[in-house]
Amino acid sequence: MSADRITPAMVTSSTVADLSASLSSLERSTEELSSGRTILEPSDNPYGASRVIDLQSELDGLSAYESDAQSGVAWEDTASSAMSSINSSLQRVRELVLQAANGTNDQTDLNTIATQIEELTEGIKQDANAQYAGEYIFSGTLTTTAPYQQGEDDEYQGNAETISRAVGPGATVTISTNLSTLLGNGVASEDGKLLDTLRTLVTNLRSGTPEGIAAVGTTDLQSLDANLATLSELQSAAGSATDQLQAALARNEDLQTSIAEGLSSTEDTNIAATSIAYANEQAAYSAALRAGATIVQESLINFLQ
Amino acid sequence: MSIPTLQGLQTALSGLVAEQTALDTTGNNIANANTEGYSRETALLEPNPPLPIAAISTLTGEGAQLGAGVSVANITRIRNVYLDVQYRTQNSALSNAGTQAEELQQAQSAFDEPSSTSLATQMSAFWTAWSNLAQAPTSEGAKEAVVATGEQLARTFNQLSGELSSLSVQTGEQYAALAGAGGEVERYAEQIAQLNGQIKLAEEAGQQSNEMLDQRDVLLDKLSALANVTVSEQPDHTDTVTFGDAAKPLVEGTTVTWPQTLTEAAGGQLGALLSLNGENGALGSLRSGLDGVAEALATSVNEHLEGLEPPAKAFFSGTTAATLAVAVTPAEVRASGGAAPGGNAVALAIAALRGGTAEQDYATLVEKLGSDVQGARDEEANLQSTVTAINDQRQSVSGVSLDEEMTNLITFQRGYQASARTMSAMDEMLETLIEHTGTVGL
Numbered sequence: 001m002s003a004d005r006i007t008p009a010m011v012t013s014s015t016v017a018d019l020s021a022s023l024s025s026l027e028r029s030t031e032e033l034s035s036g037r038t039i040l041e042p043s044d045n046p047y048g049a050s051r052v053i054d055l056q057s058e059l060d061g062l063s064a065y066e067s068d069a070q071s072g073v074a075w076e077d078t079a080s081s082a083m084s085s086i087n088s089s090l091q092r093v094r095e096l097v098l099q100a101a102n103g104t105n106d107q108t109d110l111n112t113i114a115t116q117i118e119e120l121t122e123g124i125k126q127d128a129n130a131q132y133a134g135e136y137i138f139s140g141t142l143t144t145t146a147p148y149q150q151g152e153d154d155e156y157q158g159n160a161e162t163i164s165r166a167v168g169p170g171a172t173v174t175i176s177t178n179l180s181t182l183l184g185n186g187v188a189s190e191d192g193k194l195l196d197t198l199r200t201l202v203t204n205l206r207s208g209t210p211e212g213i214a215a216v217g218t219t220d221l222q223s224l225d226a227n228l229a230t231l232s233e234l235q236s237a238a239g240s241a242t243d244q245l246q247a248a249l250a251r252n253e254d255l256q257t258s259i260a261e262g263l264s265s266t267e268d269t270n271i272a273a274t275s276i277a278y279a280n281e282q283a284a285y286s287a288a289l290r291a292g293a294t295i296v297q298e299s300l301i302n303f304l305q
Numbered sequence: 306m307s308i309p310t311l312q313g314l315q316t317a318l319s320g321l322v323a324e325q326t327a328l329d330t331t332g333n334n335i336a337n338a339n340t341e342g343y344s345r346e347t348a349l350l351e352p353n354p355p356l357p358i359a360a361i362s363t364l365t366g367e368g369a370q371l372g373a374g375v376s377v378a379n380i381t382r383i384r385n386v387y388l389d390v391q392y393r394t395q396n397s398a399l400s401n402a403g404t405q406a407e408e409l410q411q412a413q414s415a416f417d418e419p420s421s422t423s424l425a426t427q428m429s430a431f432w433t434a435w436s437n438l439a440q441a442p443t444s445e446g447a448k449e450a451v452v453a454t455g456e457q458l459a460r461t462f463n464q465l466s467g468e469l470s471s472l473s474v475q476t477g478e479q480y481a482a483l484a485g486a487g488g489e490v491e492r493y494a495e496q497i498a499q500l501n502g503q504i505k506l507a508e509e510a511g512q513q514s515n516e517m518l519d520q521r522d523v524l525l526d527k528l529s530a531l532a533n534v535t536v537s538e539q540p541d542h543t544d545t546v547t548f549g550d551a552a553k554p555l556v557e558g559t560t561v562t563w564p565q566t567l568t569e570a571a572g573g574q575l576g577a578l579l580s581l582n583g584e585n586g587a588l589g590s591l592r593s594g595l596d597g598v599a600e601a602l603a604t605s606v607n608e609h610l611e612g613l614e615p616p617a618k619a620f621f622s623g624t625t626a627a628t629l630a631v632a633v634t635p636a637e638v639r640a641s642g643g644a645a646p647g648g649n650a651v652a653l654a655i656a657a658l659r660g661g662t663a664e665q666d667y668a669t670l671v672e673k674l675g676s677d678v679q680g681a682r683d684e685e686a687n688l689q690s691t692v693t694a695i696n697d698q699r700q701s702v703s704g705v706s707l708d709e710e711m712t713n714l715i716t717f718q719r720g721y722q723a724s725a726r727t728m729s730a731m732d733e734m735l736e737t738l739i740e741h742t743g744t745v746g747l
Contacts, residue, residue, distance in 0.1 A: 007704035009339065010697050017693065042418050042675025043410075043682065049418055050672035053425040054660070060429040061659045064436035071440045135443060135647055143647025144443055161645055166439065166653050169660070267419065300711040 008299065015292040022285045029278040032269045039267045048266050055263040062256045065167055069245045069252065072165035072175045075132045076242040079177050082130035082137070083235050086182075089120045089127070090228055093198065097224060100205060101217025107208050114205035121198045125150060128179050138179040147179065154186020154195040167248035175245075177238055182230050194231075197223040308358060308371060310738075313731040319374030320724030323350050326377045327717040334705045335714075342523035344382040344703040346515055351378035382515040388699045389522060390536075393529035395695055397573040399688035400530040404577035405587070406681035408476060412591055413678050415468040418671050424465060425667060427458045428602070432659035439652035442640035449635040455620065459629045462599050466592065466626035473581075473588045480578040483531060486564060490548070490575075493528045494561040497521055501543035502559040508542045528555075533572035549575060587677055592626070594670040599626040602663040609654045613642050617651075 032038055042049035099105070100113045125148040128138050135143035139158030147158040163176040184193020187200060201220045204212040327348040337343040355370035417423050434454040438447040483489050500521045507514040521544060528534050532549030539545060539558075548555035549571025553562045569580035581588050603621035610617040617639040622632040641648025 005701045005704070005706055005709070007700055007706040009704050010700045013693075013700075014697070037419075039419060041413055041678075042416070042671050043413060043678035044675075046672045046675030046679060049675050050668035052419045053664070053668040053671060056419070057425065057429045057432075057660055057664055060433055064433045064656065064659075068436060068440055133441060135441075139647065141641060141643070141645035141648035143645075159645060161643070161648060163647060163649060164653060166436065166656060169657070172653065300708040304711060304715075 011295060015288075015295065019285075019288050019292060022281065022288050026278070026281040026285050029274055029281055032274050033271070033278060036269050036271075037267050038269050038274075045266075052263065052267045055259055055266065059256065059259050059263060061169070062252055062259065066249065066252050066256070068165045069167045069173075069249045071133075072167070072173060072245045073242060073249070075137060075165075075175050076238050076245065078130055078132040079137050079175075079238050080235065080242070082127045083177070083179075083231065083238065085127045086124050087228075087231055087235070089124050090194075090224070090231065093117055093120055093201075094221075094224055094228070097201065097216060097221050100213075101221065103213075110205045110208075110213070114202045117198060117202050117205070121195070121202075122150060124183070124194070124198075125154075128183055138177060140176060140178065148183065148195075154183075154188070154199065156180040156183065156185050165245070167245060168252070171248065173241055173244045173248070175241055177234055179234070182227060182234055192223055192226075194227040197227055308356070310735070312356065312371070312373070313734070314728060316372070316374035317724050317728035317731055319353060319376060320727065321721060323348070323375040323377055324717050324721035324724055326380075328714065328721065330380055331710050331713045331717060335707065335710050338705040338707060338710075342519050342526070343705070344384045344515070344519055344522075345705045346380050346382050348377050349379040349381055350375050380513055380515065382518065383703055384522075385699070385702045388695060388702065389525070392692065392695045392699060393526060393534050393536075395688060395692045396526065396529045397533045397576075399685065399692050400574045401572055401577045402681055402684040402688055404574045405581065406678065406685045408472065408577075408581050409587055409674065409678045409681055411472055412469060412588065413674055415465055415472070416671060416674065424458070424461050425664070425671075427454065427461050428664055428667070429659070430454045431458045432656055435652050436656035436659075438638070438640050439649040439656055442649045442652060443646045445635065448638040448640075451638050452631055452633065452635045455631040458602075459621070459623075459631055462595070462626040462629045466595055466599075469588060469592045469595065470627070473592075476578050476582045476588065480575060480582075483578075484564060484567065484575055490528070490531055490555070491561070491563045493524050493531075494546070494548075494555050494563055497524050497528075497544065497546060497556045498559045498561050500524070501556065504542050505558075514542075529573065531573045532567065532575045549573065591670070591674060594666070594673070595626040596624075598663050598667045598670065599629045600624045601661075601666055603629060605658050605661060605663060606655055609651050610639060613639065613651070615644055 031040060039045050039048050039052060096113045096116055100110055105113070128148050129146045130137055136146055136158070137143070139145050139147045141161035141163060142158045143163075145157050147156055148154065149157065158180065160178055160180070161176075162174045162178075164172040164174050166172050180193075182193065183195050184191040186195045187203075190196060197220060201216060201224075204215045204220060207213075327350065330346050330348045334345050353373040353376050356373050357368055358371055359368040418425060420426070431451075431454040434447070434451045438444070438451050441447045481488075485491075500517050504514045504517050504521070507517070525534060525536055525544070525546065528546070528548065535547045537545050541558075543558050544556065545554050545558075546556040548565075549567045551562075551565035551567060551571075553565060555561065555563060555565070567575055567579060569576055569583050571579065580586055583589070603624055606621055607619040610619055618633050618637050620631065620633055620638070621629060623629045640652035642650045
């Protein structure tokens, strides 16, 4: 300001204005330091504020996808262990079938084998009723209904719908396994699936007829092997779903790290820089106070006699 | 013609009177050093008409002119009217920007972004609740969480909309209080009209009205904060004041015409209040923006619940921020498209709305509000420094400098002493004449 006359009122008002400007920047730095954030309200950085909203939501979304994928992995683990258990039961059935087909067994032995197979069949049905977090995992979307009832009734109680987990924006992984493609609907349906095969086996073993015994080692064994192949397909499908989930988890983790970094660099206080600014502002403020305290006191009056 | 005998005494007396007046003026300046709107005054001294003395020179026979002392022609206030005009223009603009900044700042506080309780955070929590439901579609807890976060979100919309509405109402009330009958505008106008009358009378009587002029200028300054002010001084020393974009002058002579209708173009605080609440005003567009977000949210969520078999109830009711509400009970929340309890297609689809239109529109709204506040504040700060600079210039012209007044005090005091000494000298001269003349030989 190039003012020719300077009056004490001008000095006072500009001193007060300078002091309050100095104090307000000091207050700002204090707030940034104590809150740890550089965007305290949208007007501090309008673009940054909207970016914080986007990034925070993205981060929340990633952690939701993470928890989705993790629960998917746990679901698949349950499914895989149930299917492995079915697999080992089937291996045992196959051994029994081979033993029954070698022609050295009398009817009592065959009956014993039939009983063992019946027990294994019940076990397989139990495995098929595996649950994850209170839901039946092999019932399609009818997760509150057990897919198979214990005992004679071999009809599949679930549906063919699938269940998916979201692992990323627009990316889903199907985690449900349709076990009815393996177990089928039992002997009544004559679908050649596992339960049909096992029931037929037992009937043939108990029949005591040469045709029956012959069928055990031939058609029944073939049918059993076909079912074993189906099971291993299902197992590998479940394994690949797990792989997809794991890959998504790893990607998710990387993304979370980089987005959290982006968020932090947008909204967090740069402590070092702000601390230095704070120290400078404090020094400037006390200098302004000191100058203000002395400058306005003096006038010609002090020197007149 | 010779010099009147007592002329010297008269000249000395005129000096004493003039110096005393100048001293009094200085004293008055010092007394008013801190008075708002006071313009410093100076006594304008003028030599008296000289006394012609005929044929004083014996050589040429010509006359001469003898000075006859001094008189006070006028006590003028030192003021630059152009600075007043500039000050008032900028002051209107400053008050306009300041009001905008203040009101928008309040709207911004209502939004409370970014924080852990803001609408954005709650929307995010709402999507997460749907995502959790997709993981456990049969879980009662997950359904309750969906409804609870939905209700919380709807309430936040309702509250925010309510706060923006009441801000609008307050803005209207503030305008009514300032511009209504008996408000600040009318009070200032009446005082100005009254001063107009007094100044006119004083000037007609040939009296000075410096103090009243100062008072009137202070009132005009205050009026300029409320709306644009144009002042034209009439030949009879009254001010005609036009205010904002009012059709008739607010003050003309001693007549006040108020209330009158103003529009956004009025400038100043009143113009800002009108523009904030106006058709395309900031508060209105914030509210409609928020309504848009609420509608986008409700529509996008409800969309996924339409046409299902068995039919599902719409999750949200209401399409404005004020009316948005959750329309279902936890038991009625649908995670799947069909009747099967374990399906999660709907929950997955709704959880995937995260980052969609509603959220983007909201982020844009916050960004717009933030830059509006920032812009208004920057403008306010710029205008503040302009106004301060103009005010400093006014102070530089009209303000009282104590150093200067002290110097004047000494100058006039010495002048007074010297005039008194002149009088003594004259007195001694006359004493010689009266006491010692014609006594020779007595």
